Amino acid sequence: MSEKRTRIGSFEFSSRLFLGTGKYSSYPVMTAALEASGCEVVTVAVRRDVLAPEGGTKPDNILDHLDLNRYTILPNTAGCFSAKDAVRSAKLSRELLEGLDHPGAKWVKLEVLADKKTLLPDPIGTLEATKALVDAGFEVLAYTGDDPIVAKHLKDAGAVSVMPLGSPIGSGQGILNPNNILLCLEYLKEDDPDYPVIVDAGVGTASDVSIAMELGADGVLLNTGIAGAADAVTMASAMNHAIQAGRLAYLSGRIPRKRYATASSPMENVIAPA
Amino acid sequence: MRIILNGQPRTAEEPTSVADLLSQLELEPVRVAVEINEDIVPRKRFGETPIRDGDRIEIVTFVGGG
Numbered sequence: 074m075s076e077k078r079t080r081i082g083s084f085e086f087s088s089r090l091f092l093g094t095g096k097y098s099s100y101p102v103m104t105a106a107l108e109a110s111g112c113e114v115v116t117v118a119v120r121r122d123v124l125a126p127e128g129g130t131k132p133d134n135i136l137d138h139l140d141l142n143r144y145t146i147l148p149n150t151a152g153c154f155s156a157k158d159a160v161r162s163a164k165l166s167r168e169l170l171e172g173l174d175h176p177g178a179k180w181v182k183l184e185v186l187a188d189k190k191t192l193l194p195d196p197i198g199t200l201e202a203t204k205a206l207v208d209a210g211f212e213v214l215a216y217t218g219d220d221p222i223v224a225k226h227l228k229d230a231g232a233v234s235v236m237p238l239g240s241p242i243g244s245g246q247g248i249l250n251p252n253n254i255l256l257c258l259e260y261l262k263e264d265d266p267d268y269p270v271i272v273d274a275g276v277g278t279a280s281d282v283s284i285a286m287e288l289g290a291d292g293v294l295l296n297t298g299i300a301g302a303a304d305a306v307t308m309a310s311a312m313n314h315a316i317q318a319g320r321l322a323y324l325s326g327r328i329p330r331k332r333y334a335t336a337s338s339p340m341e342n343v344i345a346p347a
Numbered sequence: 348m349r350i351i352l353n354g355q356p357r358t359a360e361e362p363t364s365v366a367d368l369l370s371q372l373e374l375e376p377v378r379v380a381v382e383i384n385e386d387i388v389p390r391k392r393f394g395e396t397p398i399r400d401g402d403r404i405e406i407v408t409f410v411g412g413g
Contacts, residue, residue, distance in 0.1 A: 093411075093412060093413025094411035094412060094413070095410075095411040095412040095413045096411065096413075097411065103411065116412065116413060117409040117410065117411065117412055118409070118410050118411070118412025119380075119407050119408070119409060119410075120407060120408065120409075120410045121353040121354070121405065121407055122353070122374060122378075122379055122406045122407060122408040124353075124372055124374075125372075125373060131373065134378055134408060134409070135409050135410055135411050136378060136408075136409060146409075148409070149412060149413070151412045151413065152412075161382075161385065164387055165380040165382065165387065165405075165407050166380075166409075168380040168387050168389070168390065169378075169379070169380045169407075169408070171390075172376075172377055172380070172390045173377065242413070243413075274413075294413075295413070296412075296413025297413065300413075
């Protein structure tokens with residue numbers, strides 16, 4: 074079966090797995106995990122730069138460890154708890170990436186969070202920031218809950234992709250409400266089947282990725298599920314297989330669930346008829 | 348003069364530009380974005396943009412994140 078590349082705004086990719094770059098035990102482990110995952114897009118956050126301590130040396134910058142010709146950087150506004158801070162963060166990212174002459178300057182993964190305990194997105198702040206960033210010329214990928222109505226509002230506000238969560242960030246709980254993800258897909262793709270929907274957050278292991286893809290998601294973004302695994306590089310490889318398995322299963326058209334058994338072997342001419 | 352750099356009070360020599368400040372801090376201009384009083388300073392104007400007493404300056408870069 075031939076597989077289309079996935080389009081998000083003005084970008085186009087073969088891999089449907091999008092990776093975060095936080096919480097790896099070291100930069101070499103991160104680099105090896107990115108490689109094993111087959112991803113083409115990596116997300117990074119913006120923070121105050123760390124100044125070198127008196128007489129000491131400055132720690133490595135993540136840009137020393139990312140091949141900007143190979144990976145498309147997707148800057149995020151993680152850690153922002155208001156629309157104003159998210160817009161400010163996005164503009165700083167754009168400035169950084171324009172300076173590096175990198176295509177990632179055009180887009181942003183918008184996160185406006187509501188609460189430090191759950192890190193759940195604030196739908197009202199997210200909608201407000203989406204409008205502001207679209208007006209400022211950004212291609213916005215909006216991280217949101219799994220509420221299909223909010224998802225539709227974000228698309229209507231101009232987001233190039235909506236990214237519903239599977240479960241809270243870093244929780245490893247997988248896809249808690251597959252029915253809502255299905256409704257998000259239905260509402261967002263109604264009359265617009267190629268509109269990209271990426272499940273973002275909550276992945277614990279490979280099957281979670283496959284489930285998201287089997288539901289019909291266009292991609293999955295994850296970080297902790299790989300970075301936090303005991304063997305991050307092998308888990309990245311598992312996620313690479315899972316995204317492909319889930320996508321192919323979705324395209325293949327699964328059988329319906331039935332209450333009773335359906336024999337795979339002929340029931341005729343058995344040696345001891347029932 | 349006194350400035351607030353990344354939320355911390357700091358003394359800077361004067362007169363100074365954004366480019367001079369980055370050089371004093373041993374930061375590579377291509378790895379940072381700079382705001383003065385919440386307005387972004389475009390990289391090509393680092394050399395000509397002065398820093399004034401009381402400015403609140405943010406110098407940011409990319410870090411790993413999800």
